[in-house]
Amino acid sequence: MGLNQYTGYQRPRNSGPYLFFGFIPKTRACFRNTQGIMVNGQNLSFRNCDANANSHLVLFPNFSEAPMLGSGSSSFCQNIFLRSRNNPSGRMMPVEYFMFTEMHFGGCGCFSNTNTIHETVIAANIGFR
Template sequence: MMEPYLFLGFLPVNLTKKRTTQGYRAAKYDFTFRNCDANPNSYITFYYNPNNTYPSRVGEKEGTNNFMTGWIDRSSTLSRSKYMEIIFYFDFEMHMGGCGGFMTSYSVNNIRAALGFPFYKDNTQTTPTLKSTY
């Protein structure tokens, strides 16, 4: 409905079903939750959404789950020279296992997100980075 999209799964299903502590790292902070019911969802999807379609499920409202919004809350303002054109930001959906949470860009004040891969001259750091914008 909002296609095309880029789906990023984080954990193999056999790891998500073990009711373990799961999470992600953003801005040098760890955000974790205990998978309470072995729900295997562990992904973020970026939607190009050229028809501006509204998602069928909106997700949790902003401020209701610090785990889900940690990467947004810990975002920092970029210098003007590092701004990207708005066309590089997408609607998104994030779903993290049982008791982790589910949210979309529509549930957090229509924040759109971009996935950036920083590259350094010495090629020692290639960690993917999530960025958000209002």
């Protein structure tokens, strides 16, 4: 995890202040093996074809709520958001908490942004337990 830094990973594509969550660093991505993430109890995986350390989520403040650098979304990225959940209370994030998310998972995994994944995804928050 880094605040405006990405030590051991590929650089985010978007610019500005950010909160970086890395999953598979260069020391592990170099094996070009099967990699992935578990989303609400379901395993999602892909084969890293180029050994780049791109497995990360990056949260950017986007106070203008305007689209940032985007890219087409692969099924791997789409499945992460399809398996994510809305807040159990049904509450929405306040406008002042709006976060734009860049998501990148290895070579041959995916690269996408919240503004290109699904029309109902406008913000992201990451929960840990």
